[in-house]
Structure formats: structure tokens, C-alpha cells
Amino acid sequence: MSILVVGSVAFDTVTTPFGEGKEVLGGSATHFSVSASFWTKVKLVAVVGDDFTPAHRRPLLEHDVDLGGLVVAPGRTFRWVGKYGYDLNVANTLDTQLGVFAHFSPVVPEPWRETPVVFLANIDPDLQADVLDQVRGPKLVAADTMNYWIDSKPESLKRLLARVDVVLMNDAEVRQLTKEPNLVRAASAIRSWGPSMVVVKRGEHGVLVFAGEGAFALPGFPLEEVLDPTGAGDAFAGGFMGYLARAGAVSSDSMRRAMVYGAAMGSYAVAGFGVRGFEGISHADVTARVREFTDLTHVPAAEPIE
Amino acid sequence: MSILVVGSVAFDTVTTPFGEGKEVLGGSATHFSVSASFWTKVKLVAVVGDDFTPAHRRPLLEHDVDLGGLVVAPGRTFRWVGKYGYDLNVANTLDTQLGVFAHFSPVVPEPWRETPVVFLANIDPDLQADVLDQVRGPKLVAADTMNYWIDSKPESLKRLLARVDVVLMNDAEVRQLTKEPNLVRAASAIRSWGPSMVVVKRGEHGVLVFAGEGAFALPGFPLEEVLDPTGAGDAFAGGFMGYLARAGAVSSDSMRRAMVYGAAMGSYAVAGFGVRGFEGISHADVTARVREFTDLTHVPAAEPIE
Numbered sequence: 001m002s003i004l005v006v007g008s009v010a011f012d013t014v015t016t017p018f019g020e021g022k023e024v025l026g027g028s029a030t031h032f033s034v035s036a037s038f039w040t041k042v043k044l045v046a047v048v049g050d051d052f053t054p055a056h057r058r059p060l061l062e063h064d065v066d067l068g069g070l071v072v073a074p075g076r077t078f079r080w081v082g083k084y085g086y087d088l089n090v091a092n093t094l095d096t097q098l099g100v101f102a103h104f105s106p107v108v109p110e111p112w113r114e115t116p117v118v119f120l121a122n123i124d125p126d127l128q129a130d131v132l133d134q135v136r137g138p139k140l141v142a143a144d145t146m147n148y149w150i151d152s153k154p155e156s157l158k159r160l161l162a163r164v165d166v167v168l169m170n171d172a173e174v175r176q177l178t179k180e181p182n183l184v185r186a187a188s189a190i191r192s193w194g195p196s197m198v199v200v201k202r203g204e205h206g207v208l209v210f211a212g213e214g215a216f217a218l219p220g221f222p223l224e225e226v227l228d229p230t231g232a233g234d235a236f237a238g239g240f241m242g243y244l245a246r247a248g249a250v251s252s253d254s255m256r257r258a259m260v261y262g263a264a265m266g267s268y269a270v271a272g273f274g275v276r277g278f279e280g281i282s283h284a285d286v287t288a289r290v291r292e293f294t295d296l297t298h299v300p301a302a303e304p305i306e
Numbered sequence: 307m308s309i310l311v312v313g314s315v316a317f318d319t320v321t322t323p324f325g326e327g328k329e330v331l332g333g334s335a336t337h338f339s340v341s342a343s344f345w346t347k348v349k350l351v352a353v354v355g356d357d358f359t360p361a362h363r364r365p366l367l368e369h370d371v372d373l374g375g376l377v378v379a380p381g382r383t384f385r386w387v388g389k390y391g392y393d394l395n396v397a398n399t400l401d402t403q404l405g406v407f408a409h410f411s412p413v414v415p416e417p418w419r420e421t422p423v424v425f426l427a428n429i430d431p432d433l434q435a436d437v438l439d440q441v442r443g444p445k446l447v448a449a450d451t452m453n454y455w456i457d458s459k460p461e462s463l464k465r466l467l468a469r470v471d472v473v474l475m476n477d478a479e480v481r482q483l484t485k486e487p488n489l490v491r492a493a494s495a496i497r498s499w500g501p502s503m504v505v506v507k508r509g510e511h512g513v514l515v516f517a518g519e520g521a522f523a524l525p526g527f528p529l530e531e532v533l534d535p536t537g538a539g540d541a542f543a544g545g546f547m548g549y550l551a552r553a554g555a556v557s558s559d560s561m562r563r564a565m566v567y568g569a570a571m572g573s574y575a576v577a578g579f580g581v582r583g584f585e586g587i588s589h590a591d592v593t594a595r596v597r598e599f600t601d602l603t604h605v606p607a608a609e610p611i612e
Contacts, residue, residue, distance in 0.1 A: 017487070086487045181323070181392045184530040205511035206525050217602050219512050219523035224490040253606045260605050294605050296523050299566050300559045 001139065001245045002041040005029050006106050006131045007121025007234075009046040009070070010078040014273060017086055018227050021273025025056055027078065028121035028144065031231030034275045035238025035265040036119075037063035038286060039246040043112050045069035045131070049077040049100045059275050069109050073100040088229045088270075089203035108134040117245045120164070121234060122146050125156040132163055140250065142166035142241055144234070150177045162194035165250075168237050170201045171208075183208065184215070197255070199240070201233050207259060212252060218259050221267045221293055228273045232266045239265030264289045307445065307551045308347040311335050312412050312437045313427025313540075315352040315376070316384040320579060323392055324533050327579025331362055333384065334427035334450065337537030340581045341544025341571040342425075343369035344592060345552040349418050351375035351437070355383040355406045365581050375415050379406040394535045394576075395509035414440040423551045426470070427540060428452050431462040438469055446556065448472035448547055450539070456483045468500035471556075474543050476507045477514075489514065490521070503561070505546070507539050513565060518558060524565050527573045527599055534579045538572045545571030570595045 007029030014021045033042045043066045048056075050072060060067060076099035083092045106127055114136050120128040120143040128143055143164045149157055150173060157177070161167055167190060171183060180186040187198040187210040197211040204226075206219040240262030247254040264286055271277035313335030320327045339348045349372045354362075356378060366373060382405035389398045412433055420442050426434040426449040434449055449470045455463055456479060463483070467473055473496060477489060486492040493504040493516040503517040510532075512525040546568030553560040570592055577583035 182530060182532070184528050202511065205508065206523075208525070208528055215528050215602055217512075217525035217528060218605075219514070219525040222490050222514055222521050222523060224488060226488070256605050296521055297603055297605065299524075299562050299600050299603065 001116040001248060002043060003036055003117040003119055003241060003245050004043045004045065004108065004112055004115035004135065005032050005036070005119045005121055006045040006108075006128070007032065007119075007123055007144075008078055008101060009044075009048050009052075010080050010101075012230055012274065013079070013081045014083070014228050014230050016084045016088070016228050019273070021228060023079070024274030024276070025059055026080065026231060026274050028123070028231075028234045030060065030275060031234035031269060032119060032121050032238040032241075033060060033065045034063050034278050035235040035269065036242035036245070037065050038239070038265070038283065039242030039261070040117075042066065042242075043069060043115060045106050045108055045112075047071045047073050047100050047104045047106075049073060049075045052077050059278075063278075069107075069112065071107070073103070075100040077101075082230065084229060088226060089205075091230070106131050106134075116140065117241060118142070119237065119241050120144065120160075121237075122149075125149050125153050125160040129156070129160050129163070132160075140165055140241075140244065142168065142237070144168045144237060145173065147173055147176060158193055161190065164195050166197040166199060166241075167195040168199040168201060168233070168240075170203065170233065174198070174200055184210075197250075199237075201236060203229065203232070207236065207263065209255065209259060211255060214252075216256055216259065218263055219297060221263055221296065223267055223270065226270045227277075229270050230273075231275070232269045235269035236262040236266040239263070260290055260293050261286070264293055267293075307422040307554060308349060309342055309423040309425055309547060309551050310349045310351065310414065310418055310421035310441065311338050311342070311425045311427055312351040312414075312434070313338065313425075313429055313450075314384055314407060315350075315354050315358075316386050316407075318536055318580065319385070319387045320389070320534050320536050322390045322394070322534050325579070327534060329385070330580030330582070331365055332386065332537060332580050334429070334537075334540045336366065336581060337540035337575060338425060338427050338544040338547075339366060339371045340369050340584050341541040341575065342548035342551070343371050344545070344571070344589065345548030345567070346423075348372065348548075349375060349421060351412050351414055351418075353377045353379050353406050353410045353412075355379060355381045358383050365584075369584075375413070375418065377413075379409070381406040383407075388536065390535060394532060395511075397536070412437050422446065423547060424448070425543065425547050426450065426466075427543075428455075431455050431459050431466040435462070435466050435469070438466075446471055446547075446550065448474065448543070450474045450543060451479065453479055453482060464499055467496065470501050472503040472505060472547075473501040474505040474507060474539070474546075476509065476539065480504070480506050490516075503556075505543075507542060509535065509538070513542065513569065515561065515565060517561060520558075522562055522565065524569055525603060527569055527602065529573055529576065532576045533583075535576050536579075537581070538575045541575035542568040542572040545569070566596055566599050567592070570599055573599075
């Protein structure tokens with residue numbers, strides 16, 4: 001099944017203790033698209049300014065992302081400037097210039113309105129809802145969000161959540177939205193508002209999923225080289241949703257495997273600024289990393305000690 | 307194989323957002339002993355004051371911990387007063403009264419000197435080394451430590467590490483000791499000083515082990531009720547070392563299973579103040595929780611997507 005993604009395409013300037021990326025291609029929809037493109041056809045709806053050159057399109061086109069919904073508007077592309085310290089889970093925003101993104105009103109091209117899987121990357125929840133108004137009978141809808149929208153538009157966000165199957169948030173956001181420090185109870189609260197699956201992203205500490213009757217946890221992949229965590233969550237989402245779209249069905253088994261694929265994609269994302277961590281990565285590389293990851297977390301069966 | 311443990315036995319007064327425990331039985335050796343006692347015979351070397359009553363001994367005796375090395379000295383038992391906020395990974399020490407612990411010089415009773423497994427719970431690294439001088443030909447030696455000793459006795463600690471097989475530390479301590487933010491590289495540095503296995507405890511985020519050629523990661527168990535994280539790391543160590551002692555050999559498989567048993571024991575420790583989380587817990591309960599935990603992290607095999 002193909003995936004429709006709506007979100008931001010941006011130029012990011014990022015400083016980490018390990019280097020700097022200047023005006024590199026970023027944005028939630030970019031990271032998601034490149035990652036998901038490893039598994040299925042991705043159709044991107046976003047806006048960029050007239051400073052967005054063919055060179056900026058190249059990484060997306062090389063991953064066969066369909067840019068038929070990428071609108072070029074007069075003005076500047078969205079820019080984000082951020083900095084990380086040694087705690088790579090905390091991004092400090094130094095500057096945000098919305099540019100053409102300030103007036104973004106996503107339009108899903110008519111031929112894309114029956115795309116079976118929809119990913120609403122982190123943008124204004126009212127815009128996310130607009131996109132849902134345009135699509136017809138999607139099989140699986142997932143949404144990401146961030147602390148900014150939880151603060152400024154909590155009611156819009158809750159209305160949106162009632163319409164999605166899967167929500168992805170980090171642990172601080174889950175606590176912030178529900179005002180409940182305990183993640184098990186916080187996830188239950190969110191599920192009572194609509195989503196059947198809550199994916200709690202924990203940065204370098206992995207991911208926790210609440211779905212069906214149970215929970216599933218995956219630790220972070222211990223990496224020797226981490227350059228830039230920006231986009232890791234969107235790359236995770238791309239691997240996760242891309243795998244589910246390819247598998248064609250959501251079951252406990254496919255969901256668990258999708259998490260490992262998501263984690264593997266996240267591990268590439270952090271290895272370079274922008275989407276450079278994915279440069280030269282093949283399916284065989286990902287398959288090998290998925291195997292490494294599965295081995296990392298494998299517990300051999302044993303006779304219980306009585 | 308039985309286990310010899312040397313460490314602290316204390317009275318803890320702990321405040322968390324979820325309640326308070328006043329002068330409850332605590333200390334690194336206490337938490338370790340109760341936890342390890344589920345799997346093997348535990349022999350405890352520690353010191354308490356003359357305020358340590360038969361009622362204080364009861365939880366240890368109920369778990370069949372051998373108190374033949376528990377010295378009663380004139381004076382007061384070690385007391386710790388601490389407080390946790392919503393970030394349960396961070397303990398704030400409000401008061402420490404060493405009492406009889408100030409002059410503790412551990413003596414291993416002669417019949418215990420050939421105990422095959424030795425656990426050096428968190429105390430002064432010079433005292434930990436004294437214990438190693440007294441034992442003969444142990445098969446497996448593990449040590450815990452804390453930021454206080456890394457700050458005040460780094461050279462003693464490094465000398466000790468050269469003599470142990472397994473070291474358990476939390477992630478901040480691993481980074482502090484090695485001055486290396488990346489855990490993979492930090493663990494390599496520590497292993498180059500002696501221990502063949504480095505166990506990185508990450509609180510609610512689980513645990514990471516570096517041993518042999520590889521790494522193994524386990525996420526935290528998502529718990530609905532957490533009352534008091536004090537002793538969770540020692541309870542983890544008790545389950546981990548207890549399982550290895552019972553298994554009789556350290557292999558990649560037994561180490562992986564030991565981690566799950568450790569994590570299960572840690573999950574009981576946090577459910578009550580002091581060692582109350584273990585009250586009424588049977589082997590069958592632990593076996594059921596180990597199964598839950600294994601299910602939580604299980605990734606079903608799949609045909610790789612090419």
C-alpha cells in the first residue's frame with residue numbers, strides 16, 4: 001500500500017557537540033518520506049519557497065518520492081535553527097522562520113485522495129484535520145505532533161486524535177498532553193480519546209507501543225557514531241509506517257517487526273546531518289541492521305527456574 | 307553456586323511524589339540479598355548498629371539470607387534520607403548519617419572465603435578490594451559503584467575494576483568515569499581496564515550490557531505503579547547475579563536470560579518502599595513476570611523485505 005504524507009520540508013541549521021549542518025534539507029515530511037521510501041511508494045504534500053532548488057529535490061527524487069504534491073510558493077522555504085548539547089534528547093530551538101509555511105494550506109491532489117495509508121507529520125493539528133477531510137476511506141491513519149501544539153491547540157489536537165488509528169509522540173509530550181506522569185496510564189488516557197495504538201518515542205532509549213491488550217518495548221540501538229538526532233523520530237515513523245504499509249495489515253506481529261524497522265531507520269537518520277545518514281544505504285544494509293537489532297534484543301527461551 | 311555479598315544495610319527515609327517511607331530497611335546489600343535469595347543461597351557481610359532490632363532482621367531471614375557476617379557494632383545504623391521528583395531516575399540526597407558504617411572494615415568469615423560468586427555492592431572501592439583480598443579463587447566477581455567514589459577515589463576504583471569480571475554502573479556514572487559521552491565507546495574503555503562485562507543500568511529505560519563481541523539491550527518494563535525507585539539497581543543486580551549463580555556458567559544465553567530476571571526483580575523493588583515490594587512474591591509470580599517481560603520485548607521472526 002502506498003503512503004500519503006503531509007508535513008514540513010525545511011532547511012535546518014543544526015549544531016551538535018559533534019559538528020554542524022548548515023541549511024541542510026530537513027523537515028518532518030522529508031525525513032519521513034526518505035525513510036518510508038525504502039518500503040513503499042510515498043506521495044508528499046508540502047510547501048517550499050522559490051529558494052528550493054533542483055539540488056534540494058535530488059535526495060527525495062533519488063528515493064523515488066512522488067513530489068506531485070510539493071507546492072512552490074513565492075517566498076522563502078521554512079527554516080529551523082537548533083542546537084543540541086550532550087543530551088541529544090533535548091533540542092534547543094534558536095530560530096524559526098516560517099516563510100511560505102506560514103500560509104500553508106495543504107491540498108491533496110485528486111488522484112491521491114484514496115491513498116490507503118496516511119501519515120500526518122508534525123504540523124498544526126487543524127491542517128492535519130484538513131487533510132483528513134480531503135482523503136476518502138483510508139485504511140490506516142497515523143499522526144505525529146509536538147509540545148508546541150499541545151500547548152497552543154490542545155482541543156484541536158484531541159479532536160484530531162479521535163480520527164486517527166496511530167499516534168506517535170515522545171514521552172514528555174505524552175505526559176504533557178495527559179498531565180499524567182505514568183506512561184502506562186497516560187497511554188490509556190490517549191487511547192480512550194481515539195487512537196487504537198500509541199507509539200511513545202523515547203529518543204536514545206527506544207520506543208514503547210501500547211496496542212491491543214498489551215505493550216511492546218524496544219530499547220535504543222547503541223550507536224558508536226551519532227552526529228545529529230534531528231529527524232530521528234520522523235525516520236522511525238517512516239520505517240514503522242512503511243513496513244506496515246508494505247505488510248498490508250496491522251497485527252501484533254507486523255507491528256512488532258515494524259518497530260524494529262523503524263528503529264533501524266532512526267539509527268541511520270542520526271548518523272548524518274539532514275538526510276545524509278541515508279546516503280548509499282541499500283535494502284541489504286537495512287536488512288543486516290534489522291538482524292543486528294533483533295539479535296541485540298533477543299532473549300533465548302529457557303526452562304523457568306522454579 | 308552461592309553468593310557472598312558485601313555492602314550497606316541501612317535505614318532509608320524516602321519521599322517520592324507517590325508517598326513516603328520512614329526509616330525503612332534499605333541499603334545496597336539488603337536490596338541485593340533479598341532479590342538474589344530467590345535464586346540461590348546468599349551470605350551477607352555488613353555492619354549495623356545496636357538499633358538494628360530482630361524486626362529489622364526478619365525480611366532478610368524470611369528470604370533465608372545467611373546473616374553470619376552481619377556485625378552489630380555499638381552505635382547507630384547507617385541512615386539515608388532522600389527525595390525523588392517526577393524524574394525517578396534522579397535521587398536527591400537530603401541527609402546521610404554514616405553511623406557505624408563510618409568505621410566499617412569488612413571481614414569475610416573463614417568458612418565463606420571460598421564462595422564461588424562475589425558481589426561487591428556499592429561501598430568504598432578500597433573496602434571492596436579488601437574483600438577480594440580475603441576470598442580465595444572466586445569464579446565470578448561483580449562490583450557496583452556510584453558517582454561519589456568516581457569523584458573521590460577514581461584511582462582506587464580503577465585498580466578494583468582490574469580485578470572484577472562484571473561491573474554494574476548507571477549510564478551517567480559510565481560517562482563520568484570515562485569522560486566519554488558515547489556509551490559504546492565508554493564501555494569499551496572500561497572493558498580495557500579489566501571487566502569482561504559492563505552492565506549499564508538506565509533506570510526506567512532498561513539496561514545495556516557489553517560483553518564478548520556484542521551488546522545486549524533490554525528496555526524498561528512499563529509499570530503502572532511505581533512507589534520508590536530506591537534499590538531498583540541493587541535488586542536488578544540480585545536477579546542478574548542470582549540467575550547466573552544458579553545457572554552455574556556465564557554464556558551469551560545465560561547472560562541474556564539473567565538480564566530479564568534482573569529486570570523482573572527491579573520491577574518488584576520499585577513497587578514498595580524498602581524491600582516491601584518483594585512481600586508475598588513467589589517464584590511463580592517471578593516466572594510469570596519474566597514471561598510478560600519476554601513477551602514485551604519479543605520480535606517475531608519475519609522474512610526480510612528485500
